[in-house]
Amino acid sequence: MEPKGEPQGRNGGEPEREGPDFLAGGGALGQLIAAHDWPSTPLGPLSSWPGHLRTTVGLLLRSPVPIVTLWGEDGIMIYNDAYSVFAGGRHPRLLGSKVREGWPEVADFNDNVMKVGLAGGTLAYRDQELTLHRHGRPEQVWMNLDYSPIPGVDGRPAGVIAIVVETTGKVRAEGELRVTAEALATLNAELGQRVEERTRERDRMWRLSTDIMLVAGFDARIEAVNPAWTALLGWGETELLGQDFMAFIHPDDSAATLAEVGSLSSGRTTLRFENRYRRKDGTYRWLSWTAVPDKRFIHAVGRDIQAEKEAAETLRRTEEALRQSQKMEAVGQLTGGIAHDFNNLLTGITGSLELLRTRLAQGRLADLDRYIATAHGAAGRAAALTHRLLAFARRQTLDPRPTNVNRLISGMEELIRRTVGPAVAVEVVGTAGLWPVLVDPNQLESALLNLCINARDAMPDGGRITVETANRWMDEHMARERDLPPGQYLSLCVTDTGTGMTPEVIERAFDPFFTTKPLGQGTGLGLSMIYGFVRQSGGQIRIYSEIGQGTTVCLYLPRHHGAEDAAESAAALAAAPRAERGETVLIVDDEPTVRMLVTEVLQELGYTALEAGDGTAGLRALRSDARIDLLVTDVGLPGGMNGRQLADAARVTRPGLRVLFITGYAENAVLGNGHLEPGMHVLTKPFAMEALAGRIRDLIEGGA
Template identity: 50%
Template sequence: MMDLFDKPPVDPQENAEREPRAPSEAQERLQLALDAGAIIGTWVWSVPDDRLTADERFAEAFGLCPQRCAAGICVKDAFASIHPDDRNHVTALMNASLQHGGAFRCEYRVLRSDGQYHWTEGSGRAELDAQGRAVRFPGVLLDIEARRAAEAERDRVTAMLHTFTSAVPGVVYAKDRQGRMLVANHGTTLLIGKPPSFYLGKTDLEFLEDERQARQIMQTDQRIMRQGRPEQVEERVDMPDGTEAIWLSNKAPLFDKQGVVIGLIGSSVDVTARKTTEAALQELNRELETRVDQAVAEREAAQAALRQSQKMEAVGQLTGGIAHDFNNLLAGISGSLDLIRLRLGQGRLADAERYLGVAQGAAQRAAALTHRLLAFSRRQNLMPVPTDVNALIRGLEDLVRRTVGPSITVKVDLSSTAVTCLVDPAQLENTLLNLCINARDALKGGGCMTISTCDQWLETGPGLDPELAAGRYFTLCVADDGTGMSPQVLAKAFEPFFTTKAVGAGTGLGLSMIYGFAKQSGGQVRIESVEGEGTRVYLQLPSQAVAATPVAEVAPILPEAMAARGETVLVVDDEPSVRMFVSEVLVSHGYRVMEAADSQSGLQLLRSDVHIDLLVTDIGLPGTLDGRQMADAGRLCRPALPVLFMTGFAQPHVLEDRPLETAMAVLTKPFALERFFHGINTLLGKTPESDDAPG
């Protein structure tokens, strides 16, 4: 028999060639859970290297450290919590599964942290490779303490029932075709309470005192003899002591040599005690079910209350962080404007340009903050295109080296295979730079940073987010050998506004933004870190079997090169300040402008005979139509009308479920004038390369 605790070392190459012949880990766990129910823990035992990983509930059931179980322990360490009287039985069943494959199921007692042994049931299945050697052993742990207690009580009551039944003699008798008693044993005499001379040769109607009861028995006997087949029936009989008993009778017709029914033979046993016990057990089961339902309801209510508390705590932290950062930025903007007003009143214009620069810088930082919040909430405007991630990294390599400084060695190890991902390249660049800056800060001025990529297949399970499907993913990893994170810091790494940096040194939105960007792009981000040893951050995006889109360099178009040719622009925005700003900028550059404050007013102008060359509209408009719906309705009568959408927050259906059509573009608020006029000139066909572009 195989010894669970003394296995020979496994050759790594041999171990690598072993492939289990079983479903995936998540599928196995799910099937076991469906078969068993009442799950209190799950485990996966890697047999070749004797490494058992388990979840927190398993660790609690075995009285073990959750962190150790998550990292992996020896099976021997887990077996130490099993009751000594049960270990040999568990070992024998587990060895049988390891040798031949197949299911493992065993009930045993486990010593929990409260110092008491509790009954549990382990259910699993050993997975064998092509050579029939065990490689993995996944399973689930079930709580059967209540069931074992109920079974013990039922066994006790059943034993009492058997004792009581054996003390009462059975009844055996035979009747003729007319129902007269022919022969009977001593048990019949005890049942009737009279000597045989009283009932032999008579029908039930003649010797039973209860006429209704006698007629029911005779009708049953006649039916059985008429149908010619045996039957088991329950009969209520008045006992000699005046009580009513329940008798279980097996009755069968008697045949002569020619197969003619000549009578009936029966045997009866008093099942009153058994019926009483069964009723008691049914009541006990109903009571247990009620108690279990109540316990489950209480646990779910407690979990819901905990989730609500955590949600409110997160909302409080989020709003507090936003208020803090925006107050700082607004202070810079409002203070600069106050100084400009003061200098204008004094006739001192020399400092106005400097104050304007401060206000504009604060406004840009505020815009960056909102973009990070949108990324964290997975609702930012992404422009995904098929992107060669390796090529993008190579293009940023020099910038990364200059950013982290000469004291940090930057190694780049890219996969040899060119892989395409459907992703917003600009956001991916920001993500990579954020990760590299975090790694630089963790290195504290010296060390090594590695940027690597690989293409891999991810299965469902611990390595893949439950919201994602198994498949091929391209992994970008940024690793450093710096300070690392403690488990407490690692658990909060993706929380918004959580930062270990000094006050004012960071917003705490970097990793949360990366998390939101990865999720919105159909991927995931994971962190592995050991305090004092370093950190590895994995960004995993789904691979695409399409060619990458080359990144075109777009030359900036300055406002001075954007003179209008008398075009008419309809501006629709419910925010007066934005509407005024956009309109005045357009008018100052020679455009004719019409304004509307809501979608209904804008749609009336679009459906009128007024000449309109371009529609500039916010997406989030009040009323029955949003900006996208208004533009679609307007294009029914103006099919070729160019549309520039402005948005500070785009609903997912605007861009994802209904892709932009020809001559449509999106501009995220706040925006620089260069980007605004670049969008207008592109939609109107006025680019620097155009023949009719202003000189």
């Protein structure tokens, strides 16, 4: 099922029609022209087009330059792929339209073009300034325009052909360069006149400027500096003259600085280049340089941007804090449903244990397995809820893994239903044989949950959310529409029956901090974070929406050519491998219950078990002469030494000691975000005792 609002291809998904020969090889516009409703235009059906019009259109379609034909008195627009890029949001509705109606904001300009062209005249404009509305807002643009008449059968002009080359970037860059070059040329002239360098005006600029001024050779030898060097960096003039300025550059900026000097030596001007210079006290300060070369020297002005850099870093940290706040906002959405579930699960656990104790006291042993299974199942579901909540709340980013998205959605389905509430129906439509993708599954879970929360908020009176997956083959046309390379993709779409979004809201939906929610009810970071995650994963996100008809948000992720992660299975404890040759395990955990359970399991399997309640006691045991084949330690320990620090200290006297960290999952940052040394592994709490026994056997034997 295609998500509502998503483009279905021309003619409602029907096969594309073959066009006439003159459209062959004409790219996307050739196909659009072949499919266009020409009988409803003054040009009539394609089969009736005159030969000179066919020839003209065939030529322009094969040109890489933006070209448009304005045919007849109305200037019916026919153009090529390059012109469609120039047209922006006006494409494809410009095709077959009258030029005056297609570009109403420049109607008078085009009226004159048609008047001159149909009279047999030509027009040429260079860097012509116009104001266009290509993307729903006015833009000041500059273009090179060439207009020529197209002769008809009788020799009289039948239309006008226009070659359009946008020069906006060049005009603006030249304007900025002119201003900068003029200022630098003035400075260059003043510094170049060494016999007059002590004149009053130059002396005033040189001495009073708060910006650093530098004259240096292309060999980096410093020829002249102004007093701002001393004020800003602490170096005196005598300490700098004749020195190599590369000696003052931060090592991390050396390569880029040398490359910029090379650019200057070839005659190019530096408009903005940033690097760090060493102060006399050994610290570094950020400078932004503008420089021009002459035949012998580089003349440069450096502006202090340390405060800007620090402010940018503060903004980055603030944004990170807000992003974390947004995550916690999502966590807050979960707590009600999770608390309800947890109370049910705890009831199942405690009730089963009470009945188990009662039946044991009564000597009634027949139903014990049923109570044990009930408590064990409820505990497992409680652990899964805890893991998922911690996954959403974490700060660190985990590595991408091959992921089965249908399985991921299935694991979240109940959580989503609890989060959106009983007024919203949730339907999951998973395609069979879905391709795996290479993503961070926890980030994908967070993205899916955020999309479902947004969908719920768009349906204040209730409604339906549909979560749908599909395999997609994207040809060049479909991929170009989504700004992706052609190929195989998985789509994950969330559709709601809510209020919908206007085009203006859709256009800004992925902007950081943009939100339509009331003040205090959203950070505006949800969709921007999803956008960043999807783009970093090599995919794309698109919104399809109509006011009053609901919204579909689709994530497109590249297919991973490989198997997804296999689901883990555990054998029964009775079948777990047993210890050999007096093998000894040290357990360090501040929770006595955990130590007791792990110790009993190990002793049951024939291991010698040593216990310690904190890092200090554990390190004392590790520094003794006792045989220890494996260290099993919690990550969060009291007494100022965590489990990772304990393991690192233990390996000083016991190199190669194998270590198993047992962790509450949220402590992953302490472990280096997954970057562990060889022989160190992690097992997440809570864990099955048989899984612990199997992992211990693997580690002692040197397995992965």
